[in-house]
Amino acid sequence: MKLTTKQLTxxxxxTAMALALSYLENFFPLSLAIPIPGIKLGLANVVTxxxxxxxxxxxxxxxxxxxxxxxxxxxxxxxxxxxxxxxxVSAMAVMILLSRLGGxxxxxxxxxGAAAHSCGQVAAAVLTLGNTAPVxxxxxxxxxxxxxxxxxxxxxxxxxxxxxxxxxxxA
Amino acid sequence: MSxxxxxxxxxxxxxxxxxxxxxxxxxxxxxxxxxxGTQQGLTAVILVDGERVEQVALRELDHPEERTLTxxxxxxxLRLFPDGAEMESADCPTQDCVHTGRITRSGxxxxxxxxxxxxRLEGAAVNDxxxxxxxx
Numbered sequence: 632m633k634l635t636t637k638q639l640t641x642x643x644x645x646t647a648m649a650l651a652l653s654y655l656e657n658f659f660p661l662s663l664a665i666p667i668p669g670i671k672l673g674l675a676n677v678v679t680x681x682x683x684x685x686x687x688x689x690x691x692x693x694x695x696x697x698x699x700x701x702x703x704x705x706x707x708x709x710x711x712x713x714x715x716x717x718x719x720v721s722a723m724a725v726m727i728l729l730s731r732l733g734g735x736x737x738x739x740x741x742x743x744g745a746a747a748h749s750c751g752q753v754a755a756a757v758l759t760l761g762n763t764a765p766v767x768x769x770x771x772x773x774x775x776x777x778x779x780x781x782x783x784x785x786x787x788x789x790x791x792x793x794x795x796x797x798x799x800x801x802a
Numbered sequence: 803m804s805x806x807x808x809x810x811x812x813x814x815x816x817x818x819x820x821x822x823x824x825x826x827x828x829x830x831x832x833x834x835x836x837x838x839g840t841q842q843g844l845t846a847v848i849l850v851d852g853e854r855v856e857q858v859a860l861r862e863l864d865h866p867e868e869r870t871l872t873x874x875x876x877x878x879x880l881r882l883f884p885d886g887a888e889m890e891s892a893d894c895p896t897q898d899c900v901h902t903g904r905i906t907r908s909g910x911x912x913x914x915x916x917x918x919x920x921x922r923l924e925g926a927a928v929n930d931x932x933x934x935x936x937x938x
Binding site for chain 1: 814817
């Protein structure tokens with residue numbers, strides 16, 4: 632994959648933003664309201680969603696992988712990598728597919744991605760624990776993903792509207 | 803792979819279909835998991851790092867009992883009741899297991915991901931094909 636300087640810079644900035652958002656959402660622990668392992672707002676998905684539309688699937692995937700690896704390194708917790716990777720890649724795959732179907736808005740794509748992220752994280756928990764017990768949480772996680780997906784979709788829509796007059800979307 | 807999709811910013815009816823599909827999946831999974839649930843003859847199965855370390859027949863408990871589990875560098879205090887189980891306290895960073903509260907139906911679990919601990923409730927077998935009682 633050949634990147635222009637502008638694209639490379641955008642990828643780096645978006646990766647940094649995704650990492651910052653991942654850190655930021657620790658201050659809004661959704662698990663206090665809904666006590667389920669791994670439940671969170673998924674604010675970093677705003678960046679993935681934005682990158683998918685602004686830069687295309689290949690660069691969005693690059694940003695996602697960089698965010699997952701750097702997030703695990705900075706947190707000093709490499710065992711968390713399988714959770715972010717499986718969740719993130721599942722969400723990305725579903726969002727790429729849904730964004731190409733036509734007819735779906737950013738909201739629908741975001742909700743689909745959030746649901747896929749939950750499925751990926753539960754799959755990671757099943758693999759890590761060697762037990763299917765975490766599947767018990769999946770129905771609640773899926774319902775919560777309706778709200779988190781709609782929220783990240785709304786933030787992404789605001790971002791697209793705010794940047795509509797710039798040439799960022801033509802990168 | 804390199805072709806960028808163009809974002810549609812207004813919600814459409816197709817978005818509702820995605821939401822409905824997610825709700826349907828959640829409902830189907832929830833129904834599948836809860837239909838076999840029972841509150842009779844519960845057994846608490848304690849697994850640490852994939853290994854079954856203990857199982858306790860809850861109906862045989864006269865009073866609440868406590869277990870201290872040490873796993874993954876964390877210490878968890880589990881309370882077992884005649885009708886369920888709850889993680890009373892834990893020094894793991896997420897505390898999700900503590901916030902889960904008391905579980906009271908077969909099929910329910912308390913999961914501590916950092917400690918790799920699972921407490922699962924199993925119900926009595928409804929019908930094992932054998933006789934209910936042997937007399938004479």
